[in-house]
Amino acid sequence: MSCAPQAIPWLNLAQGEEILSRHVELRGARSGNAYAGAFSVVKLTAFDRDLRDALVHGSVGIGVLLRESGLETYREILAVGVEPNTTGEARELRVYRTYRITRAKQPVILIRESFPWHLYGEVPV
Numbered sequence: 001m002s003c004a005p006q007a008i009p010w011l012n013l014a015q016g017e018e019i020l021s022r023h024v025e026l027r028g029a030r031s032g033n034a035y036a037g038a039f040s041v042v043k044l045t046a047f048d049r050d051l052r053d054a055l056v057h058g059s060v061g062i063g064v065l066l067r068e069s070g071l072e073t074y075r076e077i078l079a080v081g082v083e084p085n086t087t088g089e090a091r092e093l094r095v096y097r098t099y100r101i102t103r104a105k106q107p108v109i110l111i112r113e114s115f116p117w118h119l120y121g122e123v124p125v
Contacts, residue, residue: 001044001056010078010100011043011107018044020055022062038113046108062109066101074102082117093117 007015020042026035040062044052054065066073079098094114101109 004041008041008110011041011110013041013043020044022058024061034116035119036113036115038111040109040111043108046103046106062101062111071103073108075099076102083114085116095120 001018001020003016004013004019005015007013013019021040022042023037023039025037027033028035042055042062044055047055051065051069051071055062077097077099080096082093082095085092085094093116095117096112096114098110098112100107101111
């Protein structure tokens, strides 16, 4: 847990509000290949203590936690695109999507996922 270093308008989040930020990478167990990466920001004050604690401990993914909690949520795509990979040694294109999860019409989680382009076909010229 930490405090937001700046306001995040897509979450109606003010600078200094309590957040949880997580970065995960999905890698093949045998190949070691990176298949997806995700960065998320969670507005912790939007959840009750038990769910907040489960999110902070991170033993299960956000989607699984929300599904198992029975909370009604909605996902809204905010941006989709292609960008160069700026981390690691590989200089390849990545497909990304940014979306937010809302609960009771209030934005509570912002997620940006990215995937190596080569997993989906030829690189555009």
